[in-house]
Amino acid sequence: MEYLYALLFYVATVIFIGGLAYKVYQYATTPAPLKIPTMPAPLTMSGVVLRLLREVVFFESLFRSNKWIWLFGWMFHIALWLVLFRHLRYFTDSVWLIIVLAQPFGKYAAFAMLAGLGGLFIRRILVERIHYITNPSDYLILALLIVIGASGTMMTFVTHTDIVQLKVFISGLRTFNIQPLPTDIPLLIHLASVFALMIIFPFSKLLHAPGVFFSPSRNQADNTRERRHLASWAAAKFETQS
């Protein structure tokens, strides 16, 4: 079992990091030939950084748009970050103080995460307009996240796994030294679904995570009258050499 999971871990990690790096490279190198920020937009790049921060920390646009989607979506994402942060203790040799302090928050955030996911899932079924635009993969990704959250919460609050042994397994992965993995069913489900999520990440709508930073309607400054903006392909095609 530990060999299968170790293999899955390596495959998932390579695909996740490699795939994401490729997409980020693609986004970063594809030119945006015209300035198309949604106005009113900040006039300076520092203003743009703030706009993006408000967008990714508070989901500003979504808040303006729809309070229910915002509530469920924001709750899920913020809770997910807390939970992920808490998980750092399984990956570092000495557990930093801040991670220790974050433990209780991370623990209970799991419920907020599940509540958010549940809300999103129910809306997807019940709201006619959202039902219409939903593909099977949209349900499956939500279901996968719910499985990850539920199996993790199980281990925190109901059937604990051998956490010391798990940490030995994870530390071993770093040095390609495969150690035994506890074989509790919730843990195996938890890890397998996390690997599945990592594998589909660079091929799915989960690309919204890097995408939001490269969205020209959000990441451009409003300064066209002051500074001439020219994409490389447009310059090569139209600007005469003089």
Add this chain to the structure above:
Amino acid sequence: MAKADYEVPALRPYPTIPPLKNDSMKGKGPFVSRPEFQEPLGFPGDLPDNWQQAVIDKMGEMLKKYRGLQVFLDSCVKCGACTDKCHYFLGTADPKNMPVARQDLLRQVYRRYFTLGGKLFPSLVGAQDLTREMLDEWHNYYHQCSECRRCSVFCPYGIDTAEITMAAREILDSVGKGQKYSNEIIAKVYKIGNNLGLPPPALRDTLEGLEEDIEAETDVKVRLPIDEEGAEVLLVTPSADFFAEPHVDGLIGYAKVFHQAGISWTLSSHASEAANFGLFIGSYENMRRISQRIREAALDLKVKRIVFGECGHAWRVAYSFLNTLAGPFDFLDPKYPVPQHICEFTYDLLQRNALKLDKTANDDKVITFHDSCNVARASRMGDKPGGQFFIPREVIKASCNHFYDMAEDTIHDVTYCCGGGGGLLTDDLMDVRIKGALPRMEALKQVSEQHGVTHMASICAICKSQFTKVIPYYGFRMDQIVSVHQLVSNAIVLK
């Protein structure tokens, strides 16, 4: 055309999101362009035999040239935030007019041919083969989008359906399936110089006639010069301003403002059109070619400044793209932004007390202001973000005593499109134009009942044309639509 031909939605006191009516706007879409309008724009005249491959190749090429397209097609999570934000959806209830569903028409094909998930498991991720039916759906539904960008305001990733629509139209053009209205007009700009096909002699006659009208009315000789070398300002304005109502009253207003300010100005017969339909069809090349005329006119006439008249999408192209497409403008006076909007120009004069306005001249009116989508969400005026909302209102308030805004969720950056923008201002799309005007009409009705508003002012030639044509269906009168500079024109005290 009789009114009874169209099903006009009822104005509701409390607008709600309509339940879906599948396929309610299914159809053939607008007239398909003909070869003689395709070829001047550099597009094939007919669908080629290998059109499927051509579409996929074109899509692949555009994904490499436009980051927005690539990011927007990847990033949508189908959260549903945009689903109730489009005026065409609210007016038609056709689910394919929900912004995300409109994008999905292109995204389904993108996923099928460009993503691993779509190649391996098409039905799981909603990927679709590119069929003739799909192409026809594109033509139909991508011409029920006015590229107004209201949805992009609300999207958590800023996904801009206008960009998707433009890409789809560019792809359709590349396989000979353009839209007749837009492409015929662009061909006319290349051939004659403006959208209306008004040749220079006719234009000069029109302007002389207007000068006579002004003199008859005011006893003051106000000039409307054209092709005058050495003028300070080149005014570029939509050709509708030369004779359509209420546009022409706006043009008279600009002339009076220049006259009163004592600033020499000129129109150009070479660039006798501010509109740039290259934007609507998403064609960088055509948009650039149309923009170059303005640069050439400015150089030929040796002007120091460029000012744009009241036109929404033209101001988007001017403000956001002109420097890119036809810059650099280092030959103009660096004291002024290039280009300037006529509202900025008038507002500056007002700030310096250079104009005298008698507000009582508009006392027969109670005014509201329709923020035009391209001005509101794709441009700016003045030196602060949001100046595009503030400055036109200040100009209006300086010209009249009675002004009230419409409901907050229908103005500023969440303004509703008039329903006729983005290349939809054509009789073959009357049905969708009438229905798309619904949210604006409801807001207008509300402010009419609450504050007795009698007139709606606008700074866009398309908005003005669309509203004058469509509001009678909703029980308003055509002459309730006015130009902002028409109000200035009424109020200005000429010396």
